[in-house]
Amino acid sequence: MAKTEAIRKVVLAYSGGLDTSVILAWLREHYACEIVTFTADLGQGEELAPARERAEQFGVQEIFIEDLREVFVRDYVFPMLRANAVYEGQYLLGTAIARPLIAKRLVEIAEEVGADAIAHGATGKGNDQIRFELSAYALNPDIKVIAPWREWDLTSRTKLIEFAEHHQITVPKDKRGEAPFSVDANLLHTSSEGKILEDPAKPAPDFVYSRSVDPLAAPDEPQEIEITFKGGDAVALNGEALSPACLLAALNDLGGRHGIGRLDLVENRFIGMKSRGIYETPGGTILLAAHRGIESITLDRGAMHLKDELMPRYAALVYNGLWFSPEREMLQAAMDHSQRFVEGDVRLRLYKGQAQVIARKSGKSLYSEAQVTFEDDAGAYDQKHAQGFIHLNALRLKLLQRQRGE
Numbered sequence: 436m437a438k439t440e441a442i443r444k445v446v447l448a449y450s451g452g453l454d455t456s457v458i459l460a461w462l463r464e465h466y467a468c469e470i471v472t473f474t475a476d477l478g479q480g481e482e483l484a485p486a487r488e489r490a491e492q493f494g495v496q497e498i499f500i501e502d503l504r505e506v507f508v509r510d511y512v513f514p515m516l517r518a519n520a521v522y523e524g525q526y527l528l529g530t531a532i533a534r535p536l537i538a539k540r541l542v543e544i545a546e547e548v549g550a551d552a553i554a555h556g557a558t559g560k561g562n563d564q565i566r567f568e569l570s571a572y573a574l575n576p577d578i579k580v581i582a583p584w585r586e587w588d589l590t591s592r593t594k595l596i597e598f599a600e601h602h603q604i605t606v607p608k609d610k611r612g613e614a615p616f617s618v619d620a621n622l623l624h625t626s627s628e629g630k631i632l633e634d635p636a637k638p639a640p641d642f643v644y645s646r647s648v649d650p651l652a653a654p655d656e657p658q659e660i661e662i663t664f665k666g667g668d669a670v671a672l673n674g675e676a677l678s679p680a681c682l683l684a685a686l687n688d689l690g691g692r693h694g695i696g697r698l699d700l701v702e703n704r705f706i707g708m709k710s711r712g713i714y715e716t717p718g719g720t721i722l723l724a725a726h727r728g729i730e731s732i733t734l735d736r737g738a739m740h741l742k743d744e745l746m747p748r749y750a751a752l753v754y755n756g757l758w759f760s761p762e763r764e765m766l767q768a769a770m771d772h773s774q775r776f777v778e779g780d781v782r783l784r785l786y787k788g789q790a791q792v793i794a795r796k797s798g799k800s801l802y803s804e805a806q807v808t809f810e811d812d813a814g815a816y817d818q819k820h821a822q823g824f825i826h827l828n829a830l831r832l833k834l835l836q837r838q839r840g841e
Contacts, residue, residue, distance in 0.1 A: 444548065518745075520753055537567070651787070654693065669726075689721070745769065749767075
């Protein structure tokens, strides 16, 4: 395939693995351009030094490897958790929320080094191509985006390996056969898709799960923890103040030990097809339960119910790659405003795949024990007032029934 337009310099989202190494060589061959690599540490748990070594072997002169774990959790994961965002009732958006940060850095690096294009390794069937590119165009309308999987003719694993060998790219033994499934990981979650997981009628093999134990094999003794919130964000675990990334990492360890956060989901991709994925989000699952727990006593009913109505829209925007859209920013402003008094401590019991809120307290609590008690409330609430309240709300129902004549 001949190059379609003149590209001088490209910033490539580079993992150092086989696929992105092939992309690097392909870009150089088909666009005859200079390559800059960018590798982000988002807590995927992999050693990033090999990515630098592999890029250097290709003769790449400008190599960016950045630890973005704190930025990722503080500026992307935590704002999303303030909204209690869950896509299609179950998915905590672990992959989707990482893409805008990667795209942002790709665009920023391109500007810094004078590149006129960025490139990614997302396929033409998935959501990630949309997330990367919508984010990039929102930040720089003039940026060029190269998506090799939509351009090249390397349509099979065999062709990919043949291209790699022709260009003297080392192909590990475990990459020569068909990969059993693909994995994407960051500090919030691990997702697994494809191959042996494509048939939703077949249960996922246990070896697919890498971040959590089987709930049936989790400890027989429950473990209690306490999470402290301030302004809607978790700030401490068991009384110890922790940074956002360190707190999430600690909760991942605790949740994984107790088999928390496993999800087998068939979801609706933005591009139109259904997809089956296996997700592990141990720390995020605990944080979501805890956040809703502290909101239950600090958030006004009207605000809470409105948040719940807006949340699916917010979650869909994140899922569909519209993090940098004005509507997501508008919703974020509303979500953040609601969190001003969401502070206090939540106690949870971790046991056999469950994170159960068992206690919560706050200096900003709206809960009034004097009003809800079954004992003498000493005049805190006049029960006679309920009669008028009921009559007013029943008025339209009575009129409607009389109209019907039934």
